[in-house]
Amino acid sequence: MLETLGIHFPSLIIYLVNFVLLLGLLYLFAYKPILRIMDERADRIRDSLAAADQARAEAASSHEAIEEQLNEARREGQRLLDQAREAARRFRDEEMDRARQEAETFVSRARSDIQRERDAAIEEVRANFGDLAITAAERVLRRTLDRQAHQDLIAQVLEEGESLSRG
Amino acid sequence: MGSGAKRFTLLAIIFVFALFVAGLMTGAIGAVFYQSDEDKEAGLTAEGPFIPKPEVHLPAQTVFPKSEREYYLEFLEAEEKERELGEEALSDHERALVDDGPFRGNFTILITNTLLSSWLASLLLILLFVLGARKAKLVPGRLQTFVELAIEGLLKFVEGVVGRQRARMLFPVIATIFLFVMFNAWIGLLPIYPAIGFMTGDHIQIHLLRPAGTDMNMPLALALVSFVFVEYLGFRMLGIGYLTKFVRIGSLKRGVADLVRLRFLGAFQNLLDFFFVGPLEAFSELVRLISFTFRLFGNMTAGEILVLVSAFLVPFIATIGVYGLELLVGFIQALIFAGLTLVFAAIAMIPHDAEAH
Incomplete structure (x- = not known):
């Protein structure tokens, strides 16, 4: 009955051995290296994505820092200018x-x-004026007065003259 | 659509139609019309001029060694004689042949045509995958991309059932079952399969190659692999406790305790669980062996017969559709075999005490 269906014990064993061999070969030379390389690639991609994110964050933060520095410089410049x-x-x-x-x-x-x-x-004029006035008076009066009287008279005249000039 | 494309379509239609006519004329359907009346009355099947009436033998044919091949031919003749003339017409030698069956003795190693075909398929698989995976690089070449595509697809399939952690453990066996079944089915569609063989008279009596799925031994071997794999995973995950799925000691204890306390309904349920459900589980594990075997064997054999019959009835044209169908069947059977093994393995790894009560 089994033989009519074609079941043959040695063939069955050969098929089993074949399958196990195939499994072993494929596992060692195909699944394992391919899965390893796929994992490696996934890791690599994950790492690079993380690195890219980090780089982007760093770039953003450094951009901010530069902006800050720029602003600082601008403020400093303004301050210097004001100063x-x-x-x-x-x-x-x-x-x-x-x-x-x-x-x-x-x-x-x-x-x-x-x-x-x-x-x-004025002093000079005054000095000269005294002499001049005496001379003038001498000439006018043609008389000689005593010296003391003269001086008083002159002082009086000067006083008047001075108050005149001031007034 | 340009006029060039139109002309091409027209030519294609004419070509297909011509093939169809040629197929009708040379095939068995056309042969009915010019079959002689004597043949008709004798009840003979009409045969086209090129393709003889296909004969399908369930057992694989022995190809090597030569002595075994000749023995097989003798067996075939004896069997045919028995079918045509009845058991009485056989000589003692021929009767012994028929009784012994197609394979002499149970312990001779025979190279059958299905075995050769399975070797061819395995060789192709190994070539393709090992070449694709050789010096695997982070930036893959074409072949590596293809191999990765296949492996990743299968891995995702396994992951979808048992999750990421366990997928790596189950993956090699599941993937190999899938690839082996599919390659064996597809390789059988190569046109060299029905064309190369050992002639007796004017037709090929023993083909050199035959799809391995049509040999019961191949599905049976795979079913055994699947069975052992599932049970192994059960024991590995659950230890000796895996056996309590079949020998439900907990239920027995509870049942006896219920019986002592005169709770008959509970006792009945638990004893039923022990005496009936447990053995049923064990039985179902064994039945899987048979269902696995016959599902694959039946599908592959049916496919082979369909190809042969379609080529016999209307050569050239009917086979085209059948080939498309067979490609699909090969893929689906591989998926079913691998998928069922996967699901059974997933079920075996679940502790069942939790589901009991």
Whole structure:
């Protein structure tokens, strides 16, 4: 009955051995290396993806840092500029003040010089004027007064003259 | 559609039609029309001029060694004589031949045509996969990509049933079963299979190659592999406790305890579980052997017969559709064999005490 169906014990054993051999060969030389390489590839891809993510994050953070630095630099520049502007303004003000002061000293010195010159001139005029007046009076009066009377008279005249010139 | 494509389609239709006519004329269907009346009355099958009426023998034919091949031929003649003339016409020698069966003795190693074919399939498989996996690189070549595609597909198939951790353990056997069954089915569709053989008279009596699935030994061997694999996994995962699936000691204990406490319904259920369900489980494991064997054997043999008959009835044309069908059947049978083994293995690895109560 079994033989009519074709079942043959040695053939069965040969098929079994064949299958086990095939399994062993395929496992050793095909499944194992292929699965290993596929795992390796999967690991590699996972790693590279992680690395890419990290790189992207790093790039983003470094971009931020650069931006921050840039802003910092911009702020610094602005600050320096402001400082410079401020310094310039202060310098200008100082210079102007000093110029003004100098001018003022100049003017006041000039004024005091003028005053002094005038005073000297007036003194001289006064001195000369006394003599002149005496001479004039001598000429007018043709008389000689005592010296003391003269001096008093002159002083009186000068006093009047001075109050005149001041008035 | 350009006029070139139109012309091509037209030519193809004419060509197929011509083939169809030629097939009708040279095939058995056409032969009916010019069969002589005597033959008709004798009840003979009409035969075309090229393709004789196919004979299908269930056992594989012995090809080597030569003495065994000749013995097999003698056996075939004796068997045919018995079929035509009845047992009385046989000589003692011929009767002995018929009684002994196609294979002399049970312990001679015979190279049958199915065995040769299975070697061819195995060789092809090994060549393809080992060449594809040789010096496997991270950036694969074409052959490696193909092999990886097959292996990854099968791995995903296994993972889908038993999960990632156990997939690696089950994968080699499942994949090999799948590939072996499929290659053996597909290789049988090569046109050299019916064309090469040992002639007696004007037709081939013994083919050199025959699809291995049509030899009962091959499905039986695979079924045994599948059976041993499943039971091995059961023992490996669950230890000796795997046996309690068949010998349900827990149920027996509970049943006896129920009986002592006079709870008859519970006792009945548990004793039924011990005496009936346990043996039934064991029996079903054994029945799988037979169902595995005959499913594959039946499908492959039916496929072979279908190809032969279609070529006999309407040569050239009817076989085309049958070939498409057979490609599909080969794939599906491989999937079923591997898939069932996988599922049975997955079931065997589950502890069954939990499901009991």
